[in-house]
Amino acid sequence: MSGTGSKVNDFVVRLATVNGTGSASANFLFAKSIFRSGVFMTPKNIFPSNIQGLPTWYEVRVSEKGYLGRREGIDLMVAMNPQSMLQDVKNVRPGGYFFYDSTKPLHPQFKRDDINYIGVPLMELCNKEYTDARQKQLFKNIVYVGALSALLSIDFDILVQLLGEQFKGKEKLIAPNIKALQMGVDYIHAHYKYPLEFRVEKRDLVKDMIVVDGNNAVGLGAVYAGATVLSWYPITPSTSVAEAFADYCHQYRVDKDGKNNFAIVQAEDELAAIGMVIGASWNGARAFTSTSGPGVSLMNEFLGLAYYAEVPAVLIDVQRTGPSTGMPTRTQQSDVMEAAYASHGDTKHLLVFPSTPKECFDMTADAFDLAEQFQTPVIMLTDLDLGMNDHVSEPFVWDDKRKFKRGKVLTAEQLEKMDKFGRYLDTDGDGIPYRTYPGTHPTKGAFFTRGSSRDEYAVYTEDSAAYKRNVDRLLKKFNTAKEVMPAPHFYQDKNKSKNALIFFGTSTYSAEEAMDLLKDSEGAGEKVVLDAMRLRSFPFGKAVEEFIATHDKVFVIEQNRDGQMRSLLMIELGIHPEKLISILNYDGLPITADFIQKQIKKTLVPAKTVSAQ
């Protein structure tokens, strides 16, 4: 076995399956059983833009230390897909294991001398046991989970318990599933030495943590934030945001008469989706939409209008790779620039960057507050990795004392006392004017909403001075937001290095691990200590500016080709390009810690050390 360090509670299993064969729930059962053993695990779906028949992979990393990023080096490949088998054999690390269906002998082309083979005649076992073709397929998945549990020493009782939860209400299905698991276990026990040298040992590491995907957390967050209107258009990887919101609404938002305290419309396109959000927000409801990069492109025009007309809007952008079909089921952080300056003319938008499901939940609630406080669009940038993959996360918490921040909205009583209402007057000197909802007062507070050609009283004008006053006030409002937006997270109380690391969103998992690797690097290479900051919002406040100012070299880790966050930092803070060094991963797969640490060492450590690796 080569020195990848794979051992107890520290290994990677990749399951290669065909999509549409029911493998997803079996794979989740496998991953969840590790979590229930009290050990950290992180599953990643690598799937095609397709419903049935194409290769799909499910990769589970197990980590005693709690590293939740992706890791290179596959210790155990579960090869259930003949279509991808050649590639799958190649991807096993030397000394690793290749698990396959041995009903038919393995073709010599799949043979390697430096890996171990575990054959289980899955089809044969299922053919003997089941008659129905679909059952044979579905139970084959459960049989391999059983075999894996034996190889990796996963407690059988945990699997039984999980099946009980999964088939609650359909108890008839529990016994046959347990039987299938047992078939897998028995075969391993009879034919192989078990467990493997890397395996699961029970721990009490995950405590009260939960397993959930980011999209689910966003949907739940929107329910807690009081969103009542959702309009959306189906697009991978954001669709499950709308589905989660709808599911939670049906659970928690139906009144005693059976009527819905929410309204959801599947729009005809993304243009209409954001239009409905703007119409609803203008009318005083909390409204949102979820989409991905192509949808944000279509929403650009409306986002500009909302910025100028000062209408709140919450937009969830679950980022993905590229336009059209092909890579939309792969992850990226490539909408940073698109979101920051969406639309024509002088526009900039408030952005938040969650990195965990818990933060998806919290920041969704924050996004509604911020959108209404600042009367402007707020775009949350998550990504496919965070949105669609399950993550081990801190549990959700809601402070029951928390009140929605609805911003400066005048009531009928306040209007009654007013002499003259000016929709776009900067009464408080923070750039944020007062708004009224339609229908508030019989004679006061009505105004005409339009783009930019109006004065402080919302009266039409094409006067240059009035236009300039307005856009300058919008900038002032934007600056006011800087210190109200979610603050960055720092990894040190006091700076201790002249070099630093900046990252955001899902790059966080691997960035944190890379810092540890650099600090503890064994043998080859020098120990590298870096200060680090995780960005959580845009525009950047003072703390971000100071952090960069007090370091010589700052690495900016992101998952796009052009270093978009780096550009944004340069543009908005006027930072010299030489100071900011990009670390970029943009192949559609989540960034890894190993990749980050190598990139950093290349820059910071003398060349001969690097070549020794």
Next chain:
Amino acid sequence: MTYIRPTFRHPELPKNKLGYTLSYYEGALSTLCAGCGHDSISAAIVQSCYEMDIQPHRVAKLSGIGCSSKTPAYFLSNSHGFNSVHGRMPSVATGAYMANRDLIYFGVSGDGDTASIGMGQFVHAVRRNLKMVYIVMNNGCYGLTKGQDSATADMGSKSKAGSVNPFESIDLAGLAMELGATFVAQSFSGDKHQLTPLIKAAINHNGFAFINVISPCVTFNNNPGSTKSYDYVRQHMETTGMMDFVPIAETIETNYSEGTHKEVKMHDGSFITLNKLAQNWDPTNKVSAMNALHAARAKSEVLTGLLYFNAEGKDLHHVLNSSARPMNTLSEKELCPGNDKLKGINEELM
């Protein structure tokens, strides 16, 4: 049109039941061309709201972009208005309606705004049976960009510059009917007596009320050879029948003889009364209404008046099973499930 409007109002101007005079329903001065059909439509909206004793602040008026979309500034200055982006008024109206089902929604659009750039949103607003009055001020051309043909310009119609439109036109009223609009009417900006009761009935309708109003562009499309000129429309108008709107609880007074009179009951017990009916036309029968529309079109005539009406349609909120109370009035307590529920959710995810 720019002029100084007198601020003096006669102290004994008649008032409606709310104590408001007609002028209370007016808006800012129109900046459209003198004689623009759109101003007549604005006036009919003002008249309708005045006569129906509508609280202006209970109205929201929304529009897209173009000459027509400027008009919401010229009526109901005590209502909130939203001049959105080109062709996207339907989505803004949909969102507004989702948030507050209790307001009266006027969507004002033009033929470019609805039949070209906004076609996608228009058809879906119709399908959803949004409770709103959707008025297209249809002049067959792009006025604000100086007279290009629009998609409702009839094939063969001649523009001011002399070019002949080679493309088939889009019949918005027929399309709306096809897509399931539950109130479809057509009118002419020069016929306020027909337009005002249509608007009143549309306001009272419990669903999507579409009125396609031919509204000649005096500057760019009022020339000989145009099929959207004042002269052409006056000569080619065929009417389904004289009509009136009778609000609930009012008695119907009619001067028409038996056989030419029809009453159509609305969802709330109000009536639309139709007189001097066109032959072979039943406004509550979609097939009959479509036939009448096609027959007129075959004769190069513009069929005006109420074309089709269905009081049974279910509006969007009915379909969505929404709370009877507007979404924007629900309290935090009703909307936020609280931390206890969250504990249960966490447990399920462990």
